[in-house]
Amino acid sequence: MGGGVAMEGLMMGTQLLISSLIRNADRNHGTTEIVTRTVEGPLHRYTYRDAHRRSRQLANALGSLGIKPGDRCATLAWNTYRHFEIYYAVSGMGAVCHTVNPRLFAPQISFILNHASDRCIFADLTFVPLLEEMADELEHVEAIVIMTDDKHMPRTSLPNVHCYESLINGHSDDYDWPEFDENTASSLCYTSGTTGDPKGVLYSHRSSLIHAFRSGLPDCFNLSARDAVLPVVPMFHVNAWGLPYVSAMVGCKIVFPGPAMDGASLQELIENEKVTFSAGVPTIWLSLLQYLEESGKNIQTLKRVVIGGSATPRSMTARFAEKHGAEVLHAWGMTEMSPIGTVNHPKYGMEDETPDQIYDRQIKQGREVFGAEMKIVDDDDRTLPNDGKAFGTLKVRGPSVCRAYYKEQRSDAHDENGWFATGDVATIDPDGYMHVTDRSKDVIKSGGEWISSIELENIAVGHPDVAEAASIGVHHPKWDERPLLLVVPRNGCDLTREDMLEYFNGKVAKWWIPDDVVFVEELPHTATGKLLKIKLREDFRDHVLPTAHQS
Numbered sequence: 001m002g003g004g005v006a007m008e009g010l011m012m013g014t015q016l017l018i019s020s021l022i023r024n025a026d027r028n029h030g031t032t033e034i035v036t037r038t039v040e041g042p043l044h045r046y047t048y049r050d051a052h053r054r055s056r057q058l059a060n061a062l063g064s065l066g067i068k069p070g071d072r073c074a075t076l077a078w079n080t081y082r083h084f085e086i087y088y089a090v091s092g093m094g095a096v097c098h099t100v101n102p103r104l105f106a107p108q109i110s111f112i113l114n115h116a117s118d119r120c121i122f123a124d125l126t127f128v129p130l131l132e133e134m135a136d137e138l139e140h141v142e143a144i145v146i147m148t149d150d151k152h153m154p155r156t157s158l159p160n161v162h163c164y165e166s167l168i169n170g171h172s173d174d175y176d177w178p179e180f181d182e183n184t185a186s187s188l189c190y191t192s193g194t195t196g197d198p199k200g201v202l203y204s205h206r207s208s209l210i211h212a213f214r215s216g217l218p219d220c221f222n223l224s225a226r227d228a229v230l231p232v233v234p235m236f237h238v239n240a241w242g243l244p245y246v247s248a249m250v251g252c253k254i255v256f257p258g259p260a261m262d263g264a265s266l267q268e269l270i271e272n273e274k275v276t277f278s279a280g281v282p283t284i285w286l287s288l289l290q291y292l293e294e295s296g297k298n299i300q301t302l303k304r305v306v307i308g309g310s311a312t313p314r315s316m317t318a319r320f321a322e323k324h325g326a327e328v329l330h331a332w333g334m335t336e337m338s339p340i341g342t343v344n345h346p347k348y349g350m351e352d353e354t355p356d357q358i359y360d361r362q363i364k365q366g367r368e369v370f371g372a373e374m375k376i377v378d379d380d381d382r383t384l385p386n387d388g389k390a391f392g393t394l395k396v397r398g399p400s401v402c403r404a405y406y407k408e409q410r411s412d413a414h415d416e417n418g419w420f421a422t423g424d425v426a427t428i429d430p431d432g433y434m435h436v437t438d439r440s441k442d443v444i445k446s447g448g449e450w451i452s453s454i455e456l457e458n459i460a461v462g463h464p465d466v467a468e469a470a471s472i473g474v475h476h477p478k479w480d481e482r483p484l485l486l487v488v489p490r491n492g493c494d495l496t497r498e499d500m501l502e503y504f505n506g507k508v509a510k511w512w513i514p515d516d517v518v519f520v521e522e523l524p525h526t527a528t529g530k531l532l533k534i535k536l537r538e539d540f541r542d543h544v545l546p547t548a549h550q551s
């Protein structure tokens, strides 16, 4: 058949390298600002050109510390300009920028640092005590760089300590970014690890650049040189969803919030720095919205808010639109996917959607962004139809999806045809909108049928007296599992169990309505702000439902 010989194209083999992003930002957007609320306190401002210069100084400094291509350098740091420089200097020189989530438990952090064999750690002032606690356990670390200036250097018992500013000031900015294979590892991020040991996802320059191209698209983040971006999602959570890369690609202004994530600090930055775009998990936005409502303050310049990491409740989309004129874009992804998989934008022909139709659509996680192919399968791995009704395990593949975990021989999540099982259960409708019904391990299994814990939670937080809610399956003698709802009431509200259950009437099938409600002061979260259901299931394992005695 055929017998032809494919021809090689005659285009340049320019490698897709992270250094090309910062070079681009310097060349085309050299005077565009990067503003940071620093860990030390005051606002810091400079430009892409300054960031590029200092990244080159840092690359020279890393060389002087003996860091070589392929070495892992860890960060324990907030979203700041120095962290941005580390992203570019470490990856740009061919080493691996390993962002560590400082909210993990200390033994998990030392496990991760040892597993990755990090030779160097960059740490913000905030995390010096944390490192002091674990210093004896760190097996490979040869240098610790405290991300501050001479004036703020703390007294510390840590060995081999350097001050960031003194370190880079001693080095020239004369540095040519090396050219190498775009498949070289660029950065490393461990998954939140709610069960078992955390697993490392090792991104490449190519996967990061492709992700950056995709995330700038109009139906993804829709970013341009006319935007001011506030990455609220931490740079230790899947590279701040890739924002430090796509920002340098499009040349938008960046506003880094540092450690101050409270409503007042975010509002002040948004207004003063004329932020147009932001991204983060629902819990952060809940506290900002509450602050805005209590203070009467505004966020007038903010046009688009990407919300992901956990399901975005309908009520949040409505509050942003109606009270603040901001469009919520529901997004879904995973550490293993760099992370963006879907974003929810309307299609041609949907121009006349009413606000209610928009909020209903935004409950779904959105459409596939090119390069993250999706399908749903049943328990026998047969592909299910995209009819918006059939639900099954969501699988993905593409150039920004991991094909293996770092230092793991095998992965149960990867199949022989190159698909990665996300662990999410979803539907996909004929227009391509994907809806996460649940994490497969969080689905409530009642009498052989599935109840979506996410949907129950979304409804519960729509109640005006509810601050936060979680729903889990607990044992039931007849139905195997039935839903229990845990509710954190808003300050000062005396919500009753009956009110809460009544609120579900007409919003879900009768058999989905929780069997019981327990009011709690707070709910446990993972280090990336998701509800820690595993802990809730443990805490409420012996909870006896009032329906348990009915047959």
Ligand code: AMP
Pocket (backbone or CB within 6 Å): 191, 192, 238, 307, 308, 309, 310, 311, 312, 330, 331, 332, 333, 334, 335, 336, 339, 365, 422, 423, 424, 436, 438, 439, 528
């Ligand atoms: P992580 O790798 O820590 O970012 O976690 C990825 C997981 O977070 C996904 O597999 C989902 O279970 C969950 N997730 C992310 N975004 C959403 C979303 N928009 N709605 C529901 N779950 C989400």
